[in-house]
Amino acid sequence: MKNKRKYFAPGTLTAPVPPAIVTVGDFDNANMLTIAWTGILASTPPKTYISVRPSRHSYSMLKENGEFVVNLPSVSIAKEVDFVGIYTGAKMDKFEKTGLTKQRSEKVAPPTIAECPVALECRVCDIQPMGSHDVFVADILNVSCSDSIIDEDGKMRFDKADLLAYAHGEYYSLGEIVGRFGFSTDKVKKVDKTKKNPEKTVENKKKSKNTEPPRKPFYESAPRSKQVKKKPTDKNKGAPHGKRRAAK
Numbered sequence: 001m002k003n004k005r006k007y008f009a010p011g012t013l014t015a016p017v018p019p020a021i022v023t024v025g026d027f028d029n030a031n032m033l034t035i036a037w038t039g040i041l042a043s044t045p046p047k048t049y050i051s052v053r054p055s056r057h058s059y060s061m062l063k064e065n066g067e068f069v070v071n072l073p074s075v076s077i078a079k080e081v082d083f084v085g086i087y088t089g090a091k092m093d094k095f096e097k098t099g100l101t102k103q104r105s106e107k108v109a110p111p112t113i114a115e116c117p118v119a120l121e122c123r124v125c126d127i128q129p130m131g132s133h134d135v136f137v138a139d140i141l142n143v144s145c146s147d148s149i150i151d152e153d154g155k156m157r158f159d160k161a162d163l164l165a166y167a168h169g170e171y172y173s174l175g176e177i178v179g180r181f182g183f184s185t186d187k188v189k190k191v192d193k194t195k196k197n198p199e200k201t202v203e204n205k206k207k208s209k210n211t212e213p214p215r216k217p218f219y220e221s222a223p224r225s226k227q228v229k230k231k232p233t234d235k236n237k238g239a240p241h242g243k244r245r246a247a248k
């Protein structure tokens with residue numbers, strides 16, 4: 001496909017990104033700021049980063065105790081996310097102003113924000129100057145999430161989290177799920193579908209015994225010649241779904 005393109009000067013245009021609320025300090029002396037420049041660096045050991053301007057009030061707090069929490073907000077607190085990213089904690093208590101609730105984290109001193117469905121507790125292991133911002137590389141020590149996004153199998157359901165996204169100066173909600181990891185291949189077949197779709201639990205299957213079976217997705221009815229068969233030496237075989245290794 002040929003496509004006419006317009007070119008711009010280099011810019012920070014990766015999108016969407018999570019406009020995370022990052023908490024710093026300790027429970028009684030905490031601050032928070034909005035950080036859009038964050039992401040994952042490695043899965044083993046799990047590492048993340050946040051990119052912070054030295055002029056931020058939070059910067060010295062971060063350097064002091066070397067811990068932070070990345071709180072992923074839902075759409076319902078988009079205004080608070082914006083506020084936390086506009087005003088400085090040097091002049092006000094942003095928890096008091098926004099009404100966001102501090103909750104004790106399990107492994108680090110900065111609090112977790114109760115209204116955020118997902119939170120990553122992190123400890124800094126390296127600081128790299130990048131120019132305007134310094135990158136705080138950190139080990140993810142713990143992950144927590146609200147009960148409201150845990151399903152009956154104890155799995156996290158991000159489709160229930162209504163996470164907020166940020167793209168080029170605008171806040172968005174996420175749209176429909178358009179696929180799951182590996183859905184373009186035959187790998188999906190190896191997954192125990194009851195784990196991914198609670199609607200298909202044995203109990204629910206029994207309930208819907210007399211109803212029409214759901215139509216097969218296109219990849220399951222692909223011609224046999226096009227399906228790659230794998231030996232049953234799959235390392236993930238038998239492992240609980242949460243422990244399966246995803247190719248990244």
Ligand SMILES: Cc1cc2nc3c(=O)[nH]c(=O)nc-3n(C[C@H](O)[C@H](O)[C@H](O)COP(=O)(O)O)c2cc1C
Pocket residue numbers: 019031032033034035036037038051052053055056057058059081082084085086087088089090133166
């Ligand atoms: C959507 C959004 C994303 C932001 N991302 C970053 C970021 O990645 N790094 C950064 O240093 N500041 C970022 N900021 C700005 C800080 O959040 C802002 O300067 C904040 O007031 C600093 O608070 P503090 O002075 O209490 O630390 C962002 C602001 C908004 C609204």
